[in-house]
Amino acid sequence: MKKSISSILLITMIILTKGTIHAQDQLIKPEIEEKIDSLLALMTLEEKAGQLNQHNGSWDFTGPVPEDNEYAEARARLLKNGGVGSLLNVVGADATYEAQKLAVENSRLGIPLIFGFDVIHGFKTIFPIPLAEASSWDVDAVQKSARVAAIEASAAGINWTFAPMVDVGRDARWGRVMEGSGEDPYLGSQMAVARVNGFQTSDLSDPSSIMATAKHFAGYGFSESGRDYNTVDVGINTLLNIILPPFEAAAKAGVGTFMNSFNDLNGIPANGDTYLQREILKEDWGFNGFIISDWGSIRQMINHGYSKDLRQSAYHAITSGNDMDMESEAYQMHLVELVESGEVDIEMVDEAVRRVLRMKFLLGLFDDPYKYSDEDREDRLIYNDENRAAARDVAKRSIVLLKNESELLPLSKETKQIAVIGHLANDKDSPLGNWRGRGESNSAVSLLEGIRNAVGSDVEVTYAEGYTMSETNGSFSSPLNFPKDDGAGFEEAINNAKEADVVIMVVGEKALQSGEGRSQVDISLKGRQLELFKEISAVNDNVVTVLMAGRPIIEPELYEGATTLLNTWHLGSEAGNAIADVVFGDYNPSGKLPMSIPRDVGQIPIYYNFRSPGRPSPGPGDAGSVFWSQYNDMDNSPQFIFGYGLSYTEFEYSNFEVSAETMTMSETVEVSVDVTNTGSVAGEEVVQFYIKDHFATAMRPVKELKGFEKVMLNPGETKSITFMVDWETLAYYAADEQFKAEPGMFSLMVGTNSNDLMITDLELTR
Numbered sequence: 001m002k003k004s005i006s007s008i009l010l011i012t013m014i015i016l017t018k019g020t021i022h023a024q025d026q027l028i029k030p031e032i033e034e035k036i037d038s039l040l041a042l043m044t045l046e047e048k049a050g051q052l053n054q055h056n057g058s059w060d061f062t063g064p065v066p067e068d069n070e071y072a073e074a075r076a077r078l079l080k081n082g083g084v085g086s087l088l089n090v091v092g093a094d095a096t097y098e099a100q101k102l103a104v105e106n107s108r109l110g111i112p113l114i115f116g117f118d119v120i121h122g123f124k125t126i127f128p129i130p131l132a133e134a135s136s137w138d139v140d141a142v143q144k145s146a147r148v149a150a151i152e153a154s155a156a157g158i159n160w161t162f163a164p165m166v167d168v169g170r171d172a173r174w175g176r177v178m179e180g181s182g183e184d185p186y187l188g189s190q191m192a193v194a195r196v197n198g199f200q201t202s203d204l205s206d207p208s209s210i211m212a213t214a215k216h217f218a219g220y221g222f223s224e225s226g227r228d229y230n231t232v233d234v235g236i237n238t239l240l241n242i243i244l245p246p247f248e249a250a251a252k253a254g255v256g257t258f259m260n261s262f263n264d265l266n267g268i269p270a271n272g273d274t275y276l277q278r279e280i281l282k283e284d285w286g287f288n289g290f291i292i293s294d295w296g297s298i299r300q301m302i303n304h305g306y307s308k309d310l311r312q313s314a315y316h317a318i319t320s321g322n323d324m325d326m327e328s329e330a331y332q333m334h335l336v337e338l339v340e341s342g343e344v345d346i347e348m349v350d351e352a353v354r355r356v357l358r359m360k361f362l363l364g365l366f367d368d369p370y371k372y373s374d375e376d377r378e379d380r381l382i383y384n385d386e387n388r389a390a391a392r393d394v395a396k397r398s399i400v401l402l403k404n405e406s407e408l409l410p411l412s413k414e415t416k417q418i419a420v421i422g423h424l425a426n427d428k429d430s431p432l433g434n435w436r437g438r439g440e441s442n443s444a445v446s447l448l449e450g451i452r453n454a455v456g457s458d459v460e461v462t463y464a465e466g467y468t469m470s471e472t473n474g475s476f477s478s479p480l481n482f483p484k485d486d487g488a489g490f491e492e493a494i495n496n497a498k499e500a501d502v503v504i505m506v507v508g509e510k511a512l513q514s515g516e517g518r519s520q521v522d523i524s525l526k527g528r529q530l531e532l533f534k535e536i537s538a539v540n541d542n543v544v545t546v547l548m549a550g551r552p553i554i555e556p557e558l559y560e561g562a563t564t565l566l567n568t569w570h571l572g573s574e575a576g577n578a579i580a581d582v583v584f585g586d587y588n589p590s591g592k593l594p595m596s597i598p599r600d601v602g603q604i605p606i607y608y609n610f611r612s613p614g615r616p617s618p619g620p621g622d623a624g625s626v627f628w629s630q631y632n633d634m635d636n637s638p639q640f641i642f643g644y645g646l647s648y649t650e651f652e653y654s655n656f657e658v659s660a661e662t663m664t665m666s667e668t669v670e671v672s673v674d675v676t677n678t679g680s681v682a683g684e685e686v687v688q689f690y691i692k693d694h695f696a697t698a699m700r701p702v703k704e705l706k707g708f709e710k711v712m713l714n715p716g717e718t719k720s721i722t723f724m725v726d727w728e729t730l731a732y733y734a735a736d737e738q739f740k741a742e743p744g745m746f747s748l749m750v751g752t753n754s755n756d757l758m759i760t761d762l763e764l765t766r
Helices: 005-018 030-042 045-051 070-080 093-104 130-135 139-155 175-179 185-200 236-243 245-252 274-284 310-320 330-340 346-362 375-381 385-397 447-454 490-499 529-539 556-561 575-583
Strands: 053-056 086-088 114-117 213-217 257-260 290-292 400-404 417-421 460-464 502-508 543-548 564-567 651-658 662-664 669-677 683-693 704-713 718-725 744-751 757-765
Touching: 030 346, 045 053, 045 330, 045 346, 053 070, 070 093, 093 114, 093 375, 114 346, 130 139, 130 175, 130 185, 139 185, 139 375, 139 385, 185 236, 185 245, 185 704, 213 245, 213 274, 236 245, 274 310, 290 346, 310 330, 310 346, 330 346, 385 575, 417 447, 417 490, 447 460, 447 502, 447 575, 460 490, 490 529, 502 529, 529 543, 529 556, 543 575, 564 575, 651 744, 651 757, 669 683, 669 704, 669 744, 669 757, 683 718, 704 718, 718 744
Parallel strands: 053 086, 086 114, 213 257, 257 290, 417 460, 417 502, 502 543, 543 564, 662 757
Antiparallel strands: 400 564, 651 669, 669 718, 683 704, 683 744, 744 757
């Protein structure tokens, strides 16, 4: 995808009209740039190339280099010679100290290392998976999660995380939806900013701050067929309006690094894409941090058929703007010769090195290379009571109440007998989810433990496994195989259900059924879970169904058969206690879905902000017609819509008003609505604001989220919620790739989810 000079000028004008990226500007400090100039003047070409290499920690740095490990010996020599700019997966205050010492005290210039690690949703205290946190629609809670993770990781020597993942995901078959914030670019942007702020704070030199990474740039969530690492083919409209906004939001928030995606975008591998890296990110958005490839992805340009060999891969990557190479060894082996041969301009290398050194200076590593390697902080700050309390708080906010038809929830703690059923109910590992950092296996509070912790000794809590699942989660790099379930546990589970006042049945998926490399064509309940659910429902009318998973699960019979249903995702270290908080009403659920839940895999991709087809429904006089955009065998709508979630109380919307019926490009109008808690208990409501552009030079979605506010209301209390609308609220990247608002009619919509909305109109004029 190549861009003309006129197009570049247009987008430059757009950026100027949208305002400068202040947080990125703040990464440029004249005194640091002068120091970088001086250091660059001292560096040899080999030392410059070394700063652009990131390697995996290949041995225990607290002991000697293994003499029989040629790989480790070679890496040790590179460290001593200034041939490595960053290490990943070296964890612990002691280990990072020794690795840093090896580089700083042996290399000629003593340039410190950055230590990277995948701190995705917690370090050792594990928080809900990011998709679950997005369900909270609570930016403060999400920022708190990232803040605690940064405090713990920094105490263990880590100063760089490869998070947040800000890929928009519309396909639940893609395993990595668990790592993102769902299907909407606006919600995803808010979550991205919250996580960047939590990881980095306002001062990267603070020893409790760690550098964040916006990934995967770009389009990874649109991999064809939902298959990981697959090709991506999207139009420029979708790229600019759906895929890129969360990345731009992260850049504006001052994120220190970007990571490329594994996929190609319209035929160009992402880490060889000049348009993405140089033109959009570095030039148009004014990004001043550095770009790192994903694991081995520069080498993988050979597999793409884009590079003939590793040398050409190195050429494509550095010239297109990729600054650091993660584990491909392309720069290590070929960058020097590419410069010496004249194929790569030394200025390109200097620019990349400058970006890496800039972030090292901003982290304060040149002042104290060992500042993150503090064993006292490591002992005090990791997995303590305060952090686990924070994890519990975020977890309960992430739970979505999908059904409560008979108002069975919340349960009374005076219930005489509760039957807890399901393998996952007593699973202390799956709640940790995938990408669990340094979380210890089987360390989570199980749902069974949470229920027992919540009730007194007078309440009898029985447990039966019922269905069976895999004995262990296997390993990160191997597929998860499930044993055949012979139904041996059914009888005990059914008998327990018959005798109980209430049943809490847990179904879903194991931790490693979702995540990287865990794409599935069938995302229904595995094994005999659904069969047991039907058996239990037949013998007890009071069944609370808990769905525990890393992605939206497709299971219509479960959703239609359950009368009471909680979607809890994978909630982390305090999962069981958080679920019990909601089950017994100590916390009123307030989560809303960040992804639509399909009725069938054949509907995928399914999302609320679709563009209207030419035949959206039968026309006048076409009753019974089949010639419109529909499935002949299923409804078009999802099982549960984006933004949906119930509460133990009721909220009433009234007095929906807009301050003016027309607005010019230079004006701002207010959209207000009163929200009243008409129920008997206090609760939080997520008030959602959407717009629709009726006619535009490029087709617009039927609705777009443009704001939300989470508000706490006591019984009978009313609060007025206001959203401000200016030209930017109504703007988009049009067919000419210019960010603009076009005069015309807009619908403004406010409500409790993406379907149940109050609507008024606004005309935008010049």
